[in-house]
Amino acid sequence: MSKTHYDIAVVGAGPVGLAAALALAQSPVGKSLKIALIESRPPRQAPTNGKFDTRVVAINESSRRLLDSLSSGSPGTGSLFNSPRICPYYTMEVWDTAGSGHVRFDCAELHHDNLGHIVEQSVLMAALLDTLANTKNVDFLCPHTVLDIQRAKPQATSQAITLKLDANTLNKSAETIASETTDISADLLIAADGARSQVREHLGFTHHVSDTGHTAIVATIKTEHPHAYSARQWFSTTGPLAFLPLQAGPLTNSETGDAQFVSIVWSQQHQRAEHLMELSDQDFCRELELASEHCLGSLQLASQRIKAPLAQSHSDDYVQPSVALLGDAAHAIHPLAGQGVNLGFSDVAALIEELNHGHEKALPIYHPSALKRYQRRRKPENRMAEIAMTAFKTLFEREELPVAVLRNQGMWVFNKAKGLKHTIIKRAMGLD
Numbered sequence: 001m002s003k004t005h006y007d008i009a010v011v012g013a014g015p016v017g018l019a020a021a022l023a024l025a026q027s028p029v030g031k032s033l034k035i036a037l038i039e040s041r042p043p044r045q046a047p048t049n050g051k052f053d054t055r056v057v058a059i060n061e062s063s064r065r066l067l068d069s070l071s072s073g074s075p076g077t078g079s080l081f082n083s084p085r086i087c088p089y090y091t092m093e094v095w096d097t098a099g100s101g102h103v104r105f106d107c108a109e110l111h112h113d114n115l116g117h118i119v120e121q122s123v124l125m126a127a128l129l130d131t132l133a134n135t136k137n138v139d140f141l142c143p144h145t146v147l148d149i150q151r152a153k154p155q156a157t158s159q160a161i162t163l164k165l166d167a168n169t170l171n172k173s174a175e176t177i178a179s180e181t182t183d184i185s186a187d188l189l190i191a192a193d194g195a196r197s198q199v200r201e202h203l204g205f206t207h208h209v210s211d212t213g214h215t216a217i218v219a220t221i222k223t224e225h226p227h228a229y230s231a232r233q234w235f236s237t238t239g240p241l242a243f244l245p246l247q248a249g250p251l252t253n254s255e256t257g258d259a260q261f262v263s264i265v266w267s268q269q270h271q272r273a274e275h276l277m278e279l280s281d282q283d284f285c286r287e288l289e290l291a292s293e294h295c296l297g298s299l300q301l302a303s304q305r306i307k308a309p310l311a312q313s314h315s316d317d318y319v320q321p322s323v324a325l326l327g328d329a330a331h332a333i334h335p336l337a338g339q340g341v342n343l344g345f346s347d348v349a350a351l352i353e354e355l356n357h358g359h360e361k362a363l364p365i366y367h368p369s370a371l372k373r374y375q376r377r378r379k380p381e382n383r384m385a386e387i388a389m390t391a392f393k394t395l396f397e398r399e400e401l402p403v404a405v406l407r408n409q410g411m412w413v414f415n416k417a418k419g420l421k422h423t424i425i426k427r428a429m430g431l432d
């Protein structure tokens with residue numbers, strides 16, 4: 001059977017894989033190359049009629065710059081950041097509910113327009129897919145699932161990797177799904193197939209997984225008081241609760257009620273999360289009002305509640321000959337700081353930069369030096385993020401009085417220490 005050959009195959013069209021395929025296709029190294037983007041699930045449509053996607057992500061400034069450059073590199077597509085459905089936040093507040101500890105960040109203090117943006121995942125994906133539709137050198141193979149991976153013989157110099165794909169095609173008249181397998185080959189394989197990466201498993205990358213002890217509950221909530229474009233987070237001994245502001249229309253429409261929806265990420269110990277999931281909608285909202293200290297008044301559910309157990313994982317290596325892992329496939333962290341996809345976008349930027357350096361030196365796309373430099377640049381930062389998430393979680397879980405007192409005093413001092421506070425928030429924004 002003849003197989004189609006690509007220079008690069010990207011597996012997984014989540015936010016990281018899609019951004020990687022687009023950034024490659026637009027970069028000096030990739031613009032004359034043939035790229036395959038393989039995804040098993042058809043894209044989800046963004047909800048309409050005033051409804052919001054329950055899955056949202058906080059996008060930092062460094063990711064905003066990458067995403068903006070992708071749309072400006074593709075004539076005919078508008079910037080995601082001009083969409084009325086993307087919500088900037090100007091302040092961020094963090095409370096320790098076991099005391100009086102409180103930290104407030106304000107973009108005005110940093111002389112910046114905002115601290116970041118909250119975007120519904122399906123809106124982000126629709127914008128990236130829109131750009132993909134205007135990108136000529138990427139074949140979007142969807143729905144196609146990678147079933148198996150074979151390496152070429154050691155002496156072969158190209159066509160290093162063969163992927164066996166399961167291609168599902170929907171026969172609309174008979175309403176049946178036909179499944180057939182097909183093979184493709186590629187010189188470089190980029191795996192962005194998420195935390196449960198099959199590519200990582202097939203190729204024998206070793207990685208460690210740790211249960212965070214938390215399950216996240218996500219939902220859209222209508223609030224009594226406007227959210228005032230602030231991202232809020234309460235830390236309790238059973239886990240953190242985040243209120244992320246949403247909007248469905250232009251900023252000026254805030255009086256129509258757009259500014260009264262938030263997306264919650266309520267990470268709680270597994271048993272308590274199960275209990276919260278079993279409560280009636282009304283009782284759940286009463287618990288939520290208590291946990292958020294009635295900050296935005298009375299609350300109503302505006303979506304179903306969805307739960308997701310939270311694990312952290314990290315691969316020992318991000319690269320093998322002709323293979324690179326990106327995003328959650330390489331490292332997945334607790335969402336308490338809203339950094340997961342931002343770290344994945346930083347992986348994309350670093351990998352493309354290193355491949356471009358290799359291209360300037362006329363090295364082949366799969367040359368190990370670029371891949372190794374990518375790993376050296378990204379692994380320390382991603383590992384630090386993993387350690388920081390574990391430390392934060394552990395610090396706020398401690399109930400002993402001396403720890404709680406120190407923690408609250410520490411937050412108070414930190415809130416006053418403008419230099420340190422600005423350094424930390426700039427880091428979270430991806431500005432240094």
Ligand SMILES: Cc1cc2nc3c(=O)[nH]c(=O)nc-3n(C[C@H](O)[C@H](O)[C@H](O)COP(=O)(O)OP(=O)(O)OC[C@H]3O[C@@H](n4cnc5c(N)ncnc54)[C@H](O)[C@@H]3O)c2cc1C
Pocket residue numbers: 011012013014015016017038039040041056057058059144145146147192193194195197198199216218265308326327328329335337338339340341342343344
């Ligand atoms: C509750 C929650 C809240 C979060 N909030 C934030 C936040 O505010 N900010 C933030 O930065 N991060 C946040 N994150 C983390 C963020 O969602 C992830 O880091 C991000 O989705 C990772 O993107 P990815 O593209 O690497 O992987 P994924 O989004 O998992 O995408 C992987 C893709 O690969 C496809 N795939 C898998 N296997 C195959 C195969 N064999 N063949 C073909 N395709 C395949 C899948 O269908 C999927 O589309 C949150 C996570 C959770 C759980």
